[in-house]
Amino acid sequence: MKIAALETFLVPPRWLFLRIATDEGVTGWGEPVVEGRAETVRAAVHELSDHLIGQDPLRIEHHWQVLTKGGFYRGGPVLSSAVAGIDQALWDIAGKVHGVPVHHLLGGPVRDRARVYGWIGGDSPTDVAEQARAQVEAGFTAVKMNGAARLRHIDTPARTREIVDRVAAVREVLGDDRDVAVDFHGRMSTAMSRRLLPLLEPLQPLFVEEPVLPEHSRDLRRVVESSSVPIAVGERLFSRWDFRDVLASGIAVAQPDVSHAGGISEVRRIAALAETYDVAMAPHCPLGPIALAASLQIAFATPNFLIQEQSLGIHYNRGADLLDHLLDPTPFRFVDGYAARPTGPGLGIDIDEDAVRRAAETGHRWRNPVWHHEDGAFAEW
Template sequence: MENQLIIERFELFKVPPRWLFLKITTKEGIIGWGEPIVEGKADTVAACVKEMEQYVIGQSAHRIQDIWQILYRGGFYRGGAIHMSAMAGIDQALWDIKGKALNVPVYQLLGGAVRDKMKMYCWIGGDNPDVVIQQAKEKVAAGFRAVKMNATGPLEWITTQTELKKAAENIRKLREEFGDSLEIGLDFHGRVHKSMVRRLIDELEPYRPMFIEEPVLSEHNEALKHIAAYTSIPIATGERMFSRWDFKSLLSEGNIDIIQPDLSHAGGISEVFRIAAMAEAYDVSIAPHCPLGPVSLAAALQIDFACPNAVIQENSIGIHYNQGFDLLDYVSNTEVFTIRDGYIDLFERPGLGVEVNEAALMEAQKIGHQWTNPIWRLEDGSFAEW
């Protein structure tokens, strides 16, 4: 009979720059870590986690899928950013506990590794061509061979040709500096309205981006069929989609090349593993979204190590959001996140493979955060997408 691993306690830590950590402890003393967070809604997600405690405390941590079903289907209203992100953090922590209890990495519980290392990319700014070149040089020196940046700043619904050409300047400079040795992803960030997407692609296509991300907001996914027919640049989206049901029509319509579910938003390891398998059936790759902390990144890497269609992994080490506090500040075994020639090596430690520095969390919790994303306005005073 299996060790029951009875879940005994939840603890939450809200820490800068904009993160929320969940510690789940079993009666046997095994600890699991999760990152349940919606950026800018940390207190709301924390409240949702607290509401769901009643369904988890006293249960066996081995019963991950049963707990997932209860947390998802046990409420009449389900899905969406807050609910699925709270579930994601709980799910991550349960996989961490199970892996530690069985003394194996999580990817072994998912069927074993399909690769020995995972290709990584990082963020650079995107606001000024000179700064972009310097930041890219720093990232290459740190071991990266792929970067991503915002394609544009705030844009009008119908913008000027001057603004469109300015958007291409950064990638043009990078191509002049690095040639094709540096892979460059461009994040439209949902800032570009449908009417401008094809004209912006015209400006960017000569510089051979690795992919364009969120060319339109996910609520306008029906427009992707026109974009996919217009360009050969791979199209990525999915960071603002939260379950396999959200991805179902996107995949069946065949207009996407890379999906980007977030391990802290899309129901955790359990759900993203299912989403990745769905994508594989449609010959679509996965590149998990991850501008968050070390637990979220570790969870994403467990998916990457086990899924054949995982192609590249985002990480937030040194990202511009992390002013004053960085991902590695909360990790005791920082060596697991070492970038070697553009890759992170397969994890060997049990569970998620990351040792959270709880003392650092305790100190940082005294500071906390009230992070919110910027509110942008256009020249006429009207709202602009960030």
């Protein structure tokens, strides 16, 4: 069996899908994308295809090594995301060839179901409380919320209290038997993190995500040591080498993204490395169905898995949602806040190719917002 062709599809709202075809009719799907840079990653995929056409798709590790190291200039989110989608598709093919789910090829399942969480939006305590209540009614046992909008390097006591009040409103709805995670998107400085995190301790968040930017990872130990709140980072780290020093800083949760961090092959290795530091895995995944399917395959084969992000109903998915490109939505029917172990071959989902091709006729040009402070200076989104 040989790789015959690679096709990419810009799929609204902000996704990029990849289809790898073989000369024996077996196809695999992947999701290689950097949100807001989909066309750039698409070009990288097609550049990398020169190494793949005519090759055996089952030599997954060999292809990973060549694609990541075969160029003199290595690394970065564009290359690692392009490789990630290719890697997902090759694992999908391998599972279909052998007639088993990918997690079976990774050593078999270590659990029967995987906990997932839902996203909530809203600006005021009332807004977030209402959305948290809706997720509880939908059966979720955990939610994630934005911690704050734009923040100054050191913001006012009023802004600090506003953040705490919003989290408190969600905690009141959830009670003590459910969890809330708080995502700061790298919007806080180290100083602001050290001020705020101790105030969140009584609310016991499951974790606080990206309190500081990844370029300030060297300061994570000071952030970690400032409070007992578990710290989670990793959506903007793209390899086990990126995680090496971060894991040693004392974080509680690693969040590699299977569509950014080199695919199933590399996220699996990051998970094993994280385990040696007593760090749990909560993979980042606000993307489409292929990325989620790949993430869940890892979840079922990973001992230190904690919880999985998923994008059903997320605010980004305007005009299209997670289930719109599946022939059968059953794999993503969550019961009591858990995903059942997938049993289908490969990634465990059947992509509606006709729906994907129709969506790609429209395509997208999604860009993340660009924020500014009141004085006109750039602000982190």
